[in-house]
Amino acid sequence: MEIKKIFNNNVALTEDPTQTEMVVMGKGLAFQKKVGDQIDADKIEKTFITPSESFADKLYELLDEIPYEIISLSKDITDMASNELDTTLNDSLYLALSDHIHFAVGRSKNGLPIKNALMWEVKKFYKAEYQVARKALDMIEHTTGVSLPEDEAASIALHLFNARQDSSGMEETMAMTAIVHDVTSIVKYHYGIDFDEGSMNYNRFITHLRYFAYRILRGELNDDGGNGELYEQVKMQYPEAYECSKKVQAYMEKRYQKQMTKDELTYFMIHIHRVSVREQAK
Known part of the structure; x- marks a missing residue:
């Protein structure tokens, strides 16, 4: 060559x-x-x-900042993940993982770990990606000597989810966008608020909606009975969010003939309450 x-x-x-x-x-x-x-x-x-040549150029930029061992490790993790998940992962994952791992290891060495606000949702709804990400943490520790916290498994799992090449078809992307738009509108008009699209809570809510839309379109809604006790607690604690989530549920049943599980409704209530309270407080 x-x-x-x-x-x-x-x-x-x-x-x-x-x-x-x-x-x-x-x-x-x-x-x-x-x-x-x-x-x-x-x-x-x-x-x-x-x-593409632009991919090679981006790799070149990373190599100015990131050690070879991290780039090589990211390739190993990507190959492992592709095999474990039995899918083709987008080439951009090499770059995203290299960048993420490099900074995660650096933060850990400096005693500055970052919490992942979506960790419990990732563990619940993206079990396959999460389990692969746990293996990635072992590989990272073996290569760098740094034991990253569990939150990083959730972050890596999201990178894996986003890198699935079969999840980005134009028709599916448009359908996902429609679901996110419609559900956001339901929440907006229920509470009579405008969203601050730059806020952390809004972005968390939109992230949850995107993953929810993906599962709806793929028929992958979790149907294991859910945590009924937690559902009842959240329902009682956030009655307004519960009423709003029921409107979302009615929309999903009418438009997509899908039943939302108690787990889904629980997380919706939590996110709806969080984003609505922050917006109403302004």
């Missing part, structure tokens, strides 16, 4: 005899090499085809 660009001593952009471009990784594989030279195949540890 001929070298087209050298990122650093360990990473290079190459082209094979069929003119297919790919990034190759390996300790010292580009050391004392120049563009046009051939790569020593014995030194190649990892390869992946680049979807």
